[in-house]
Amino acid sequence: FFAGNGNFYTFVVTATTNGVVNINIPAGVAIDYQGNLNTASNQLSRTFGNEYPVYTSSNSGGTISPVSASVGQGLTTSFTVVPYSGYTMTVSGCGGSLVGNTYTTGAIVAICTVTATFTQIATAVLPTVTTGAATSINMNFATGNGNITNIGNQVNSKRGIVYDTSSHALPGNVAPASSSYPNKVEEIGSFNTGAFTENITGLTSNTTYYMRAYSYNSVGYSYGGEVSFTTNIYPTVTLSGYRIFSNINTLNVGTALEAQNTAHVFSNSGDSFRLRFLLHIANSNLSVNGGVFKIQYSLRSGTCDTSFTGESYTDITSDTPVAFYRNFFSNDQVLLTTNANDPTHNSDTVVPQTYVEKNNFSNAIATVPMGQDAEWDVSLFDKSVMDSTSYCVRIIKSDGSLLSGYTVIPEFTTATYKSRGGGGGSMYIENIATPGGTTTGGGSGSGSGSYLTKCSDGIDNDGDNKIDALDPECHAGGTLQGAYVPSNDSETVAPALPTGGCTQNCGGGGGGGDLGYWIRTVYGIFGSQFLRNSMMGSVIVSFR
Structure with missing residues (x-):
């Protein structure tokens, strides 16, 4: 050591190997020419041996500084990265990480480069969408198909299908309610590019519809091209068979009271009974809930003929003389339990439907393929009808229109009124x-x-x-x-x-x-x- 002016001391360190040397100088180990001892110094660090340059690289849109650094082996260094307004940035290289605007390298053991990439934030524009062909078409249902091909630089928040029975011009940047299409199916969420589907329900059979897919971001709505489809024709539905059973308090039926398609004469006033009947489906499938029906009764006039000559039919209710009968269990409109004596129609497959205690009812259980028959089970009773009187029963559509045809008409005759006096007791x-x-x-x-x-x-x-x-x-x-x-x-x-x-x-x-x-x-x-x-x-x- 030697003293300069009593405040600063100079010393020489000679390293024997490459690497980092940490130097601690305690107090009192050096003396100046006036006899003053040194005070303790802060720790000094010096790297001996390899130093590596760390370079930077960036595109326009921001700055990175310093542009380079010389870093001793095993040490780290930091750079400040700042994007311009309207830009975002990503930084990588030299094993580092970004916190805020500071990028700190990992330990430097070789020449490396820190790269800053600045990307201009895109301005949102209208999305683009295409309309695909409808699929899964039946009498009252279809699946609409769309595809968002460009989100317009912003995640979309709505997408859907508009449709109508008339063709309309491209709506432009307007909401579906302001387009010419009165019907829509819409989703709300976060949507990127890709295909999507929407279920279109409540359609009318044998009807042509026109639809467009659409999507929405903050700029507005975009619509795809118009695509048409036609729903399936309503099938031919024929009352094809029936059988009358005694009533039991389950989803099954009791004893078959007559052969199939045969009228029954009751022996007791007020008897409850079960009527199981078949509807034959032809020309097209009867999709689930595609057919909605109701049951009616009438005094017989001559015969229970399929042209209903002389009869005046009325909807059956819980208050009509021929009335719905309510069993203990509350299982109306659920799947009936099949019975070995159920009615049949030729060799057709029978598709079981529901147990019924009220109008209206539908094929809620399953689709009925064309060429097959649907079966229902109706619970009825002689509530206050005239004795020894014959009644006819028919099935019609819920809108009051007749079925396509009737091969049989269910019929029964009430009991002869008997004394209701008791015996002894x-x-x-x-x-x-x-x-x-x-x-x-x-x-x-x-x-x-x-x-x-x-x-x-x-x-x-x-x-x-x-x-x-x-x-x-x-x-x-x-x-x-x-x-x-x-x-x-x-x-x-x-x-x-x-x-x-x-x-x-x-x-x-x-x-x-x-x-x-x-x-x-x-x-x-x-x-x-x-x-x-x-x-x-x-x-x-x-x-x-």
Whole structure:
């Protein structure tokens, strides 16, 4: 060491090998000419041996500095990279990483170059889109196809299909609602280039449609060329077979009551039954939900002929004389359970459809290929029809138009009205309003045949929302506590109190028979839950 002026010291370091040398000078190891000792120095580092140049490269659109650096072996260096306004940048090389605008190299062990690439941010323009041919076409459905070929320098946020039954000129940069096309199917999201599809539903059979694909970014809407397609023709649908079964409380049916396509005569008034029928499909497929139908009934005039001569058909409801019957389970419009005795049509394949308790119904389960038959299962009952009377049943389209044809017409005849008087035994009635207050009446079981009266027909004749045994005017004395008199032919004038003997809650085999018929009628109309709730509001009836 030697001193210059007492503040600075000079020393010589001689390295014996290449690399980084770290130098620490403690206090008091050097003295100047005035006798002053040195103070401790900060650590000094010096690389001996190899140094490597680090170069930079960039295009226009920004700056990188410094333009180069000489870096000792194993050391790193940094560069500042700044893009111009309207440009983005990427930086790479020398094993480094970019944080903000600073790019720091990895450890330098050889000559290398840091490259900065500046890219001008593109201005958004309208996207471009093409329209493809429609696919999966059937009677009321088609798949529209489009392809975004250029997003216009910006991810698109909408795409879709517009369509109409008329051809229209190219809409230009307008929203679908402002185009000439009244219908659209649209998606909202983030969309890049590529093909897309849209399901077009609710179409009319045998109809030509015109469609365009479209896409949208912040600049606006672009539409592809117009493409046309024609939906399939509605198939020929023919009522081709039926069979009447006894009713059971499942999706299956009970005993076949007659041979296929044969009318049935019921033995009991108020019987519930199941009608299974077939519709034959020809000329084209009946796509899922492509056919919507309803069932009607009519008094027979002469014969149940396929031209409906003399008949006047009415839609079946839960309130018509031939009515839908509600079983315990709530499985309307679900797949029926097939039965070995189901109707057939030639050697055609049968495609099972749904169990039905109301209008309207469709082939909701499956497509029916042309040349095959669809099968439905309808639950019905004789609610308040005339005795010993024949009825015809037909299937029509839900819009009221007839099927293409009818090879058979389902038919049944109601039972001959019989006395509903009971035999010996007793009827037990408990007055819920006075728990424990009961009356048991015996009877010889006499009873006389008669027609259905207004107090036993299952109809609200006076518009008070009370039917038969639930109407006070059908009870002796005009109160629900009086005996129910099903033979009363008025729901506005109550029967007089009986004279002699029992005056209320009176039982008897004969009366029991009529009340039992009422129970069956109300059960069929409203279902068991209604009956239970209704009876709890008035009386509970059981037979012993």
